[in-house]
Amino acid sequence: MIVVMRRDAKEQDIEHMVRQVESLGLKPTVLRGTERTVIAAIGDERAAAAIGVLESGAGVDEVLPVLAPYKLASLETKAEPTVVRAGSLTVGGGHLGVIAGPCSVESEEQIIATARAVKAAGATALRGGAYKPRTSPYSFQGLKEKGLQFLALARAETGLAVVTEVVAAEDIEIVAMYADVLQIGARNMQNYRLLEAVGRSHLPTLLKRGPSATIDELLLAAEYILDAGNQQVMLCERGIRTYEAHTRFTLPLATVPYLHLKTHLPVVVDPSHGTGHSPLVPAMARAAVAAGADGLIIEVHPNPEKALSDGYQSLTPEQFADTMAGCRKVADAMGIKM
């Protein structure tokens, strides 16, 4: 349930209610909005009898049950959109963030050339995998720490925030030394120990939807990160597996407005993995902006034919610049900052 504090509630009222929630055996999370503060009280639903105890607290406006299975991610708990900020990247609240770069970091030259090109075209963050979760153990697995160091050089060179994947809890410490945003890949969406560990890291996180996960499962995965104390979470629709084989995955853009009805967390769309074919990426990127996406993540490679992973879905820098120009027209028409 949530304890909605009155606009004029004092700091000591909030602190008192936090202690009250704890004394009922529930876990309090304080969510401060510009209008008012709410305290999410998470725990055994049978404690619902506690509503009366909480309602009588000083500074309390009302106590409401949260009906959605996900509590902290729900719009019922926090009506204001969450804005995720990491250096040059702002996602949500009317700001469209654009994360672009290669699937994998391959060399210093490759990542720096890509970073310069995507920045010139208007990207606000650089992506690049240093630890790659590959379907085959024989495929390129990433440059690991060397790749992270190249990403940090690219950030120093361009000022772009770095978004990179962490595939295992034991790698968080090292990835967090270099990254501005931790990406949790589709294959790891339900790796609950990894989600908890990323939650404890407090670094902004991009959580990708598993190819066979429902939207409720995606939101419950986000809940693990939020519940561990990290409120800076972006959800990413990257396509799901269906019977259709003409694209690598099926990219359901209705996810975007649906999530906006259910959660305050910003929604990023990945048209690269969502389609798996570079000629389809520009149109789906524009469509994602039109659907109200708060961000895009797009694969760009200086020479896609030579890419060590996902070359067939990577845009050249020129194609990326054209894609950005198209997206900007849509964003302008919708009054979205890009």
Ligand code: PEP
């Ligand atoms: C990626 O972003 O390169 C990636 C591996 O994506 P996903 O986890 O969505 O497959």
Ligand code: MN
């Ligand atoms: Mn990829």
